[in-house]
Amino acid sequence: MNILISGGAGYIGSHIVEQLIQKKTNVVIIDNLKTGHKKLINKKAKFIKANISNKGLLRKTINKYSINSIIHLAAYLNVSEAEIKKKKYYKNNILATKLLLESAKNTTVKNIIFSSSCSVYGNVKGAVSEKKKINPQGYYAYTKYKGEELIKKYSKKNKFCYGILRYFNVAGASPSGLIGEIETSHGHLIKNIAIQSLKKNPKINIYGHDYETKDGTCIRDYIHVSDLADIHIKSLVYLNKNKKSFILNCGYGKGYSVKDIVNIFKKIKSNVKINFLSRRPGDIAQVYSNTKKFLKTFKWNPRFNDIKIIIKSAIKWEKKLKK
Ligand SMILES: NC(=O)c1ccc[n+]([C@@H]2O[C@H](COP(=O)([O-])OP(=O)(O)OC[C@H]3O[C@@H](n4cnc5c(N)ncnc54)[C@H](O)[C@@H]3O)[C@@H](O)[C@H]2O)c1
Numbered sequence: 520m521n522i523l524i525s526g527g528a529g530y531i532g533s534h535i536v537e538q539l540i541q542k543k544t545n546v547v548i549i550d551n552l553k554t555g556h557k558k559l560i561n562k563k564a565k566f567i568k569a570n571i572s573n574k575g576l577l578r579k580t581i582n583k584y585s586i587n588s589i590i591h592l593a594a595y596l597n598v599s600e601a602e603i604k605k606k607k608y609y610k611n612n613i614l615a616t617k618l619l620l621e622s623a624k625n626t627t628v629k630n631i632i633f634s635s636s637c638s639v640y641g642n643v644k645g646a647v648s649e650k651k652k653i654n655p656q657g658y659y660a661y662t663k664y665k666g667e668e669l670i671k672k673y674s675k676k677n678k679f680c681y682g683i684l685r686y687f688n689v690a691g692a693s694p695s696g697l698i699g700e701i702e703t704s705h706g707h708l709i710k711n712i713a714i715q716s717l718k719k720n721p722k723i724n725i726y727g728h729d730y731e732t733k734d735g736t737c738i739r740d741y742i743h744v745s746d747l748a749d750i751h752i753k754s755l756v757y758l759n760k761n762k763k764s765f766i767l768n769c770g771y772g773k774g775y776s777v778k779d780i781v782n783i784f785k786k787i788k789s790n791v792k793i794n795f796l797s798r799r800p801g802d803i804a805q806v807y808s809n810t811k812k813f814l815k816t817f818k819w820n821p822r823f824n825d826i827k828i829i830i831k832s833a834i835k836w837e838k839k840l841k842k
Contacts, residue, residue: 520755521545521584521627525571525619526592527564528555530700531634531686534693534748535590536561542752547584549577550593556701572615577622588630588755591619591670594662597705598638598801601659612662613669620673630758632682632751633670636663637740637770637806639685648809649685649766657801667766680764682754687740687770687808689747691829692836699836700744706799708777709741709830712784713837721791723784725777727798730805736777738805740770743823743832753817767816770808771824783830 522539526532527548532555539546546564549571560566565584569576571593580586594612595601601608616633623631640647641654655661667683674681690709692699700710715721728735750769757765785791813819823829 523547523586524590532592533559533698534744535751538748554702572618574622581626585627590632592634598659599799602800613665616666635685637687639664642803646809680758683766691743691832713833716834724794734778738774738776740807746821768808772810774807
């Protein structure tokens with residue numbers, strides 16, 4: 520398999536690349552390093568620093584390396600920023616996805632895997648399944664929904680098979696100790712906890728404590744990044760074997776509130792100070808996954824589905840990063 524991975528110098532992308540390389544796959548990374556990092560680029564992969572909107576270059580790369588599958592992760596993902604800078608998000612998440620798909624037309628590409636998000640569901644009660652009608656609330660969620668639509672449209676026209684993966688909240692770091700989350704601009708809770716864990720006087724901001732949830736804070740389903748990377752490998756194998764497109768939730772099926780997560784952190788750092796702030800624009804109250812379809816499709820055993828392990832691995836990575 521020759522794989523092209525957009526956003527392969529980013530957090531999740533680098534974990535997928537690590538596992539693909541372990542499986543002796545040929546990997547080409549395209550990344551403009553806007554939120555990606557050189558440190559995360561696997562030396563055994565071919566790296567091209569470019570914007571995915573560069574149709575000519577993408578097409579040339581696909582042909583040169585006889586790319587069979589594209590894993591498309593490149594995007595901006597700050598939920599609050601997306602509300603203010605809609606044009607920026609439109610250009611990078613919607614338009615650039617369209618150009619990437621254009622460049623794969625009439626080439627060797629057979630499969631596309633797309634990083635979507637649970638945010639496309641909007642506010643939901645209980646575990647959400649893939650059958651649930653899409654209801655994106657914020658602009659970031661809207662760009663992901665539009666991305667899904669483009670993937671479906673181009674796949675139908677060009678006979679690609681697609682795998683749309685709706686990630687829930689991704690956290691933790693590879694057990695290899697070589698990669699983890701570096702970027703701080705996305706506003707991720709567990710990354711922030713990891714950063715604060717190294718401080719003498721740690722502080723955590725909680726955005727909104729008046730949501731309609733058990734304790735007033737947002738509820739999310741956290742998945743370990745290495746398990747998520749493994750799902751991409753399984754998806755590639757499935758698409759090559761069955762030639763059948765799919766949409767799947769990627770979460771463990773368990774919701775934790777922000778307070779639940781902070782309480783676990785309190786056991787590690789008892790002096791943590793908590794600031795309650797107002798809600799962040801674009802955030803939804805609660806979302807966690809119904810995993811039935813996923814488990815039926817992949818018969819999968821996660822390796823890291825323990826929230827304490829996820830938090831500890833994020834902290835371990837942060838320590839290494841700051842050494
Ligand atoms: N992290 C999460 O919890 C989460 C949850 C749901 C969905 N996602 C999706 O997963 C994907 C990867 O997220 P991540 O957490 O690894 O973030 P990330 O910022 O670490 O990775 C994104 C990568 O894409 C690159 N990039 C962005 N725009 C580009 C462009 N136009 N051309 C080339 N490269 C570009 C960035 O430089 C970066 O390396 C995104 O599509 C995101 O929407 C992430």
